Amino acid sequence: MSGEDNLLKLVEVEEADDHDYLLQEQVGFILRKAHQRHVSIFAARIADLTPPQFAALAKLRDVGETSQNQLGTLIAMDAATVKGVIDRLKARGMVELSRHEVDKRRLLVNLTPEGRDAIERLIPLAREITLETLAPLTAKEIVTFMKLLAKLA
Amino acid sequence: MSGEDNLLKLVEVEEADDHDYLLQEQVGFILRKAHQRHVSIFAARIADLTPPQFAALAKLRDVGETSQNQLGTLIAMDAATVKGVIDRLKARGMVELSRHEVDKRRLLVNLTPEGRDAIERLIPLAREITLETLAPLTAKEIVTFMKLLAKLA
DNA sequence: GCAAATTCATTCGTATGCAAATGATATCAA
DNA sequence: TTGATATCATTTGCATACGAATGAATTTGC
Incomplete structure (x- = not known):
């Protein structure tokens, strides 16, 4: 069977x-x-960055400065997880943190110039990672698979 | 676009x-x-067991007593990870450990009666979990998706 | 305008997940 | 047979991942 x-x-x-x-x-x-x-x-x-760290930088590049919580929503991480990721990126000088002037609860996260350089440099490698991950499939299968996977996620 | x-x-x-x-x-x-x-x-x-813990019990039910390393291979966990999973299952009385008589390096893992009862009881729930996970897809899409996902994994 | 509910962030505890180093045992090869 | 390799397991360190509890600040509802 x-x-x-x-x-x-x-x-x-x-x-x-x-x-x-x-x-x-x-x-x-x-x-x-x-x-x-x-x-x-x-x-x-990409040896020097994890996928979640990369996701945080890539999303910050897309949307610009955001609150830590909002960033977590955008990259599907809960508050506790995103805090750890951002802490480590901050320790490496990739992001900078500041308080929202009006809503003092919010912690704003933004790319530093170093963080921006890093994500721009890494995006071509990330494209290759996507292709290598999908390499066992044909082009047609990739389209089908991505459609169905998106329905599940 | x-x-x-x-x-x-x-x-x-x-x-x-x-x-x-x-x-x-x-x-x-x-x-x-x-x-x-x-x-x-x-x-x-299944609130009282994690997916990796469930996987360990389900595989032990399939293959019977095995070494910790071999079990890890079967459920796609490295040696460090499987050790933690088995330690926790042992602490809960679901598995029992013994030394291989000939090859003294090997740590044999087996289900206890309690572990066997648990996995038999949980398998029907696991079937439902699979169905709910796949619920966003039609029956045809499920067949296609599983075929492509297996090629990627 | 004020109490209740909500939101944002932090902390703690537990559980994967993996790389690297280490020790014990077993196997291989000259 | 013994020295080099390989295998099995353990330990340490680091990085997600999430539930639950907490505190601070804001918004809502009346």
């Missing part, structure tokens, strides 16, 4: 046999592995 | 304009979000 048959069975029948549960066919398990592979490709091409 | 057009352009042209780099269209960023969504669905249905 192929993986596809199992999948169809899973969708169609009401009660499945527990012996049929195969971890390596579950979408969560494969998603985790695909993500791991991407992170590994990323690290091989 | 649609996301698909950008994608095609990325594949086809030799040199792209840096202004075209959009984080939210990159496969790595969307993979990370899809994985996050899955973990969130998992946590909502």
Whole structure:
């Protein structure tokens, strides 16, 4: 029985046999592995920055100065996580922080010139990372896959 | 310009304009979000076990007693990560550890009766997690997506 | 205008995830 | 057989990731 048959069975029948549960066919398990592979490709091409750090810089380049929380929303990180990422970028001089003058709760984040240079320099490498991650697929498959993946995310 | 057009352009042209780099269209960023969504669905249905812990138990159910390293290979975890996962499962009485009699380097891992009960009980919930994760797709799209995702992972 | 609710940020605790270094054991090869 | 390699496991250090609790500041509702 192929993986596809199992999948169809899973969708169609009401009660499945527990012996049929195969971890390596579950979408969560494969998603985790695909993500791991991407992170590994990323690290091989961009050694001095993690994907979340890159995401923060790339988004700041898009939108300019924003609050830490808003940035977290834009790059899908909760408040606790984004704080750590921004702290480390600040320690490396890539971003600078300031208080919002009107709303004193907000911590504004912006690229420094060094941060801007870094993200501009890294974007061509990031394009290669995307291509290498998608390399197992044909051009047509890439279009299909990205459409479906976006529906899941 | 649609996301698909950008994608095609990325594949086809030799040199792209840096202004075209959009984080939210990159496969790595969307993979990370899809994985996050899955973990969130998992946590909502199985509160007392993480996906990696579940994966360890499910694989032990498949293959029976194995070395810690071999288990890590089977569930795509490096040695340091699998050690932490197994330590926590052991602390909760789900697995038991023993030394391999011939090769004294190996640490054998096996389900306890409690661990076996737990994984048998959780598998039906895991099926639901898979279905809910894939719920944004039609049955046909699921087949296509799983085939392409497997090629990437 | 004021109490309640909301928002922004921080901190703590727990759990992956991986690189690198280390130690113990096993295997290979000259 | 023994010296070089390889394998298995552990430890340390660093970086996400998120729930829950907290405090400060703002907005809402009446």
